[in-house]
Amino acid sequence: MAKATYHVCTLPGDGIGPEIMAEGKKVLAAVGEKADVDFVCEDHLIGGSAIDACGSPLPDATLDAAKASDAVLLASVGGPKWDSTDPKAPRPEQGLLGIRKGLGLYTNLRPVKIYDALAGASTLRPEVIKGVDLVIVRELTGGLYFGRRERFYDEEGAGANGGRGQRAYDTMEYREYEVERIARKAFEAARKRRNKVTSVDKRNVLETSRLWREVVHRVHDEEFPEVELEDLLVDNTAMQLINRPADFDVIVTENTFGDILSDEAAQITGSLGMLASASLGDGVSLFEPSAGSAPDIAGKGIANPLAQILSAGMMLTYAFDMTEEAGWVESAVERVLDDGWRTRDIADDATPADHVLGTAAMGDKVVEYL
Numbered sequence: 001m002a003k004a005t006y007h008v009c010t011l012p013g014d015g016i017g018p019e020i021m022a023e024g025k026k027v028l029a030a031v032g033e034k035a036d037v038d039f040v041c042e043d044h045l046i047g048g049s050a051i052d053a054c055g056s057p058l059p060d061a062t063l064d065a066a067k068a069s070d071a072v073l074l075a076s077v078g079g080p081k082w083d084s085t086d087p088k089a090p091r092p093e094q095g096l097l098g099i100r101k102g103l104g105l106y107t108n109l110r111p112v113k114i115y116d117a118l119a120g121a122s123t124l125r126p127e128v129i130k131g132v133d134l135v136i137v138r139e140l141t142g143g144l145y146f147g148r149r150e151r152f153y154d155e156e157g158a159g160a161n162g163g164r165g166q167r168a169y170d171t172m173e174y175r176e177y178e179v180e181r182i183a184r185k186a187f188e189a190a191r192k193r194r195n196k197v198t199s200v201d202k203r204n205v206l207e208t209s210r211l212w213r214e215v216v217h218r219v220h221d222e223e224f225p226e227v228e229l230e231d232l233l234v235d236n237t238a239m240q241l242i243n244r245p246a247d248f249d250v251i252v253t254e255n256t257f258g259d260i261l262s263d264e265a266a267q268i269t270g271s272l273g274m275l276a277s278a279s280l281g282d283g284v285s286l287f288e289p290s291a292g293s294a295p296d297i298a299g300k301g302i303a304n305p306l307a308q309i310l311s312a313g314m315m316l317t318y319a320f321d322m323t324e325e326a327g328w329v330e331s332a333v334e335r336v337l338d339d340g341w342r343t344r345d346i347a348d349d350a351t352p353a354d355h356v357l358g359t360a361a362m363g364d365k366v367v368e369y370l
């Protein structure tokens, strides 16, 4: 039988992106060798580096390559260099939003799991975080981040406010089918896990939330009656995530709430550098670390590549149906941590200096344990 070949569109992006991407590719190549599969990675531009090279955070060539690939592996975009107060200036994050929209990726899956070896890195007490294993399912292509928006000068406002009359608005909008399909992804994920979904909204204030809750319940009652479903207001969820994080299995929510809650949940583990994510739609999927481009440590060779490596692992599961090989990656990472190997961000006072690894050395270590 011919050797299987998968074409991966790799997008290193900005900041620590290229450094951690190199380690993701390294591990992928090692898995390919062991599994006798070819992963053909092809780099393309996105974010700030794409703005510098051709004026656009998402060049057409990048989106075309992503669409033609079997999966997309992204690192991170953004940095102070491209922060501008000019609302018309291109922004790196537009590349991220654009590729999610372009590939029709309406679901973001962010697993949050406590590794025993890293339990001490959390700011929460050990008995609170024991057993945390949840996934946040966030709607990705609707809501506030894609709604109508405007910034303008308002004569009336100027009068009332002593001459400063700028005004701006953003709108949050959801269509029934958008809620329906994300609810379905959440219930499907729950079926593979502990069979429980917490749907998060702000029903007491927002009309979009009232629609959200109605539709989630309809999908549940009609298609997934055996899955346990609870509703929680977003403000309460923010508290409960810290209070009783181990009680959650699948949390499903709209774009903005999900953005904030997934970062909060990420912090439960103690390190942003550990969290992988998958973005799924009905075609090509995209895999990336949850954290940003960490401009404060870019170029220093100390970034934690494990989230990038675990994202490559999620790609094996969700894009290539290589669950066993994904297990190799997860197990290698777990054993590396169990044996005390750390990058600086997850090291503590008890970590011997010779066990604190740089980005490339950590990638090598995972390959060694594979």
Ligand code: NAD
Residues within 6 Å of the ligand: 016, 020, 075, 076, 077, 078, 079, 080, 093, 096, 272, 273, 274, 288, 289, 290, 291, 292, 293, 294, 295, 296, 297, 302, 303, 304, 305, 307, 345
């Ligand atoms: P960030 O996630 O980049 O960094 C937050 C903190 O976590 C920093 O102290 C950083 O050093 C640390 N950190 C993050 N990843 C790490 C890793 N792999 N190893 C070790 N430490 C790590 O968030 P920020 O500072 O708010 O944003 C920086 C830039 O990233 C901004 O331009 C922002 O817009 C962008 N951003 C991009 C994405 C993305 O590409 N998906 C997500 C969030 C933020």
